[in-house]
Amino acid sequence: MIHFLHTADWQIGARFGQFGAEEAALLGEARFEAVERIAALAAQRQVQAVLVAGDVFDQQTVSDRVIRRLFGALAGFSGPWIMIPGNHDAALAESVWTRAAALGCIPPNVQVCLRPTVIELGEGAVLAAPLTQRHTLDDVTAVFDDTATPAGMIRIGLSHGCVAERLPEGIDATNPIAADRCARASLDYLALGDWHGLFRVDERTWYSGTPETDRFTNNESGMLLEVRIAAPGSTPDVTPHRISRYRWQRWEETLSVPSDVERLVARLQPLGQGDVLMLRVEGGIDLGAWRSLERAIDETAARVRALRHDLGGLRFLPTDADLAALGARGGYLANAVARLRAEQEAGDPQERAAATEALLLLARFQQELEGRQ
Structure with missing residues (x-):
């Protein structure tokens, strides 16, 4: 059995320019507080890991102080954090992630996957497919199809992008993800980021949405997902938790x-x-x-x-x-x-x-x- 939290789209450093300076500062601060609540929930629920499906940061140019504060906000959960870059914080040659590494502020229990990676986690294996550029027409999750994991392991995909023809019309078609990726790659669960609302593509493929609401849209935002998978091939048990303050x-x-x-x-x-x-x-x-x-x-x-x-x-x-x-x-x-x-x-x-x-x-x-x- 494997037990984890699935979250995404923290957008740390978002500026909220449509509001006044005081309002924008408070809304930005709420995003750090949401991360602290995620850490507290992870400790309370005694999960094995927290999976963060991209867009941890809202932009590559956030300040060093913002980077340090983000990693400090994780302190409430001492277990593994597995993060991937999304389109806002893509793993470029020089990025917010390389700056974080140079600052030496990434805790030992935080694994940032800047390239396709397999991370063993108890009875499961996390197959991470980060974005290495802001926009691509390639499906970065295609690598999962040929990625081997030890026999008997629960296979969990972690990526960031747009599931083709499943999200509402008008959504950016870059960074596409095949709707049947779980079947193609024999995944037991696919944890996705990019869509800012909670969205169930199918019983194995989910968007968690942003944990702190940031838009005037009725899309079930402000949530994260608690996921349990009993064994390879079992249907995931997915429980939403509301995290948003506002x-x-x-x-x-x-x-x-x-x-x-x-x-x-x-x-x-x-x-x-x-x-x-x-x-x-x-x-x-x-x-x-x-x-x-x-x-x-x-x-x-x-x-x-x-x-x-x-x-x-x-x-x-x-x-x-x-x-x-x-x-x-x-x-x-x-x-x-x-x-x-x-x-x-x-x-x-x-x-x-x-x-x-x-x-x-x-x-x-x-x-x-x-x-x-």
């Missing part, structure tokens, strides 16, 4: 009446420090509803770990009372409000967005004037 969500909302805003505000209220939210809103609402929405977004941004919002598809549709208040001073202001209202109704998308923003600026200006009186 829950990333994408919300698409259409608002038409004040009650729509009230429902959205109520939905936002339970969110807290474990949430990362992308909010896109379209439709049309009056001034009171808009102010309620802006206040709710500001309050939510202060509670959650990170919030991105896009109100570009939302139009400001002032009521008669709103329009009267905006044009209350008459003259040029009233004429400007009328022109902006017309552009908001009849202009192209850019003009409508600009007119909406201008009307809101006028409304805020009017509110400030009222507050001073």
Whole structure:
């Protein structure tokens, strides 16, 4: 019997440029914390090894400090760690891995496979096929077909790439892996990285996904896999474990009446420090509803770990009372409000967005004037 954890796509050193500096730093820190939780789980479950299927690092140019911190985060599990490079940290002649070796920070219990390798592990043998370049049209796992292991050994493949015609449409077709590789190579299990969500190709071929969610996609990310295989030819017993600290969500909302805003505000209220939210809103609402929405977004941004919002598809549709208040001073202001209202109704998308923003600026200006009186 062999018992191990399968994980991948740690993406250590990811920068999260779509967020502010403070938010990005915290999201980056969470990736180190995820590795520490993996080490703790490995020790708790008393596994024989942790298999890491590529993209340990997000890029080749991470700092020496990041490299040292990553290997320090493994300290919670003293058993074997078996790692391979993926497309983000490919085993080039000069790479993040050669820098790590030069720094002397790779612990003795960590084996980094920079070339196709067989590692015996108790009753099993790990057949590792790393990427030695970022993109290839060759199937690096083809080497498994002719790789011999001692008789009676459980055969476990470890690689990084895209299983042909099994992942969702539009996925990069480079670094292809044959869907029937387990059958061709007599593998009992194939541990893969590259796809950032948990994905079962078949009963022997799995993607673990990234252990710390990093995208606004509904793909079962934030997991790792605990795998037991009783004997050669036995069906693997695969148990997912949630590791991710943060829950990333994408919300698409259409608002038409004040009650729509009230429902959205109520939905936002339970969110807290474990949430990362992308909010896109379209439709049309009056001034009171808009102010309620802006206040709710500001309050939510202060509670959650990170919030991105896009109100570009939302139009400001002032009521008669709103329009009267905006044009209350008459003259040029009233004429400007009328022109902006017309552009908001009849202009192209850019003009409508600009007119909406201008009307809101006028409304805020009017509110400030009222507050001073």
